[in-house]
Amino acid sequence: MKTIYRNLLIVIRRFKMATLLNVAGLSVAFAAFMVIMMQVDYDRTFDTSDPNHPNIFRVEFIYQEGAQVVINRPLAEAFFASSPHIVAGALSFPHSTDLFFSVENNGVKQFYEEKSVQVSPEYTDVFTFDFVEGTKDVLKQPDHVMIPLSMARKLFGDQPAAGRQLTGRYSHMTVGAVYRDFPANTLVQNIVYTTIPENENKTNWGNWNYQMFVRMDDADNMSSVYENFKKNNKANPQMIGQTDEVDWEKLNAGLRFTPLTEVHYVTDAIFDFTPKASRQTLRVLFAIAIVVIVIAGINFTNFSTALTPMRIKSINTQKVLGGSQGTIRRSLVLEAMLISLFSYVMAIGFVMLFARTELSLLVDADLSVASQPLIVGGTALIALLTGLLAGLYPSFYMTSFPPALVLKGSFGLSPKGRVLRNVLISVQFIASFALLIGASFMYLQNHFMQHTSLGYEKDALIVTNINEQINKSLDAFTNRMKEFAGVEGVTYADQLISSTDFYMSWGRDYHDKSIQYQVLPVDYSFLDVMGISVTEGREFRIEDANTRHGVYIFNEKARDQFQLEVGTMIDSTEIIGIMPDVKFASFRTEVAPMAFFVWGTQNWGRWKNYAYVRVKAGSDMRAAMEHVRATLAEFDPEYPFNV
Helix, strand or coil: CHHHHHHHHHHHHHCHHHHHHHHHHHHHHHHHHHHHHHHHHHHHCCCCCCCCHHHEEEEEEEECCEEECCEEHHHHHHHHCCCCCEEEEEEECCCCEEEEEEEEECCEEEEEEEEEEEECCCHHHHCCCCEEECCCCHHHCCCEEEEEHHHHHHHHCCCCCCCCEEECCCCEEEEEEEECCCCCCCCCCCCEEEECCCCCCCCCCCCEEEEEEEEECCHHHHHHHHHHHHHHCCECHHHHCCCCCECHHHHCCEEEEEEHHHHHHCCCEECCCCCCCCHHHHHHHHHHHHHHHHHHHHHHHHHHHHCHHHHHHHHHHHHHCCCCHHHHHHHHHHHHHHHHHHHHHHHHHHHHHHHCCHHHHHCCCCCCHHHCHHHHHHHHHHHHHHHHHHHHHHHHHHCCCCHHHHHHCCCCCCHHHHHHHHHHHHHHHHHHHHHHHHHHHHHHHHHHHHHCCCCCCCCCEEEEECCHHHHCCHHHHHHHHHCCCCEEEEEEECCCCCCCCCCCEEEEECCCCEEEEEEEEECCCHHHHHCCCCCEECCCCHHHHHCCCCEEEEEHHHHHHHCCCCCCEECCEEEEEEECCCCCCCCCCCCCCEEEEECCCCCCCCCCCEEEEEECCCCCHHHHHHHHHHHHHHHCCCCCCCC
């Protein structure tokens, strides 16, 4: 073993550049392999942490046009009660909202904003919560919430959280339970859980606002339970816009039951806000990880083989001094394995450094080495195997020359050597070109997303969330914003445009035909500030807010699909214009029928949630941002606005 270490040190000293290139190539390859496999494992094991995951399903509504995640409450509760094979059923809102509250510690009031979602009390029966404080029945108590352990530590330190108050501006909530945090790769979020009001939409068949989950006693019973449900429950006419009950088969609609572990991969259902992945993408990532290791291994082999002319005399000297061919070969293989193992140690350091950079935000998985023992340990074995395989051929090649050939110095001209070297180089080039082509397509996709026209002016735009305090003084807030010379315009909207896959959807009747479209309520000045033109009809006006039911401006997709006409009415709301197909949702979805909508006097009491500030060209953007922050603080110094 001492001889092996001595030879390795000699090799490192004599061939510094070759050793450096070998270590650099292998360490980067092992680091890339670990990061990629961490992400692959994150997606592959999504929602498998719940011990009951084989028996948990998300229930979706399917119809001729496709599928949707949201269900109405009467339908869900009818299904929950339809069979004893259903252990539990629960509802939840499809996405979380921001909850602003304060807590008091040692007489000091501290303000927080955390994510929150409403669920039915049975949510803890469907999903397995590990409670540190309180019980799973916490949501059956009025005004009680449950929070994750990480949030409890953040809010209250090491003190018990149960019984403590979360004080909102218009409500008070009691922490009734604390649950241990779920892994990141699950649809159950580590946020504040509140209760869906007991009678909310309980008999409203037309309100599709809830996600539906069921836990079965055995997953194999799901098909028979559904058949029994259809046999004993007709489709409610209010649900489908008809007057008479009909069989599910005649309706050409029904329910679809997606296993919990498959929800992560479902992409054909609308209003689905759960994190998504593609199995095809995972296979591609896995292939890339393997190819990276193969390229690094071939590179290592080629470098080692290229050192033959410079090491051959040393090797033959060992033969002359009595070293057997087998011993020399084993020492050369062990050299390669030690270099590979050292590169692996370097790779762990690279992964730790990568985890601290902003680039780590591109990866969903936890990149800490301690949290990924299987991948880190498996990569160690791969490193040893890479060193073994990469060292075998050079060890046999270097020890195969007779002394006479050594004296002639013609080491790279044997036919077998040339063939193998050409094969290795060919594989390396092919794999490298494949990676370059894949990277080129990824670059083109990224370039397309960054530079394609969205249909509105996204540059020189400052966006911030606003709260009810600012909504109460919206005109004063607008005027204060415009006091800065660089502000060209200010407008408001209920939602953040282009921030999600789906927005609020309305189903209405138009010319005796049911239509469905997404709706983004906005201020009358929204199109003007955002630079969105109208191709037919007119733009919004300030007096539109004084109409009873408001007004629409639809996109061309909706006009073409539903044969909409300017000046006609949808229920009691007028269509005043048509605009081009702006990219109002994310790039993951195609442009769908949608409308910008200005509320009339009969609105739902909704606040504007976002302010859009247009900055003049050439203005100091940093100064404009500071003015926005200062203005927000003037109107509500306690609220944590996100500018």
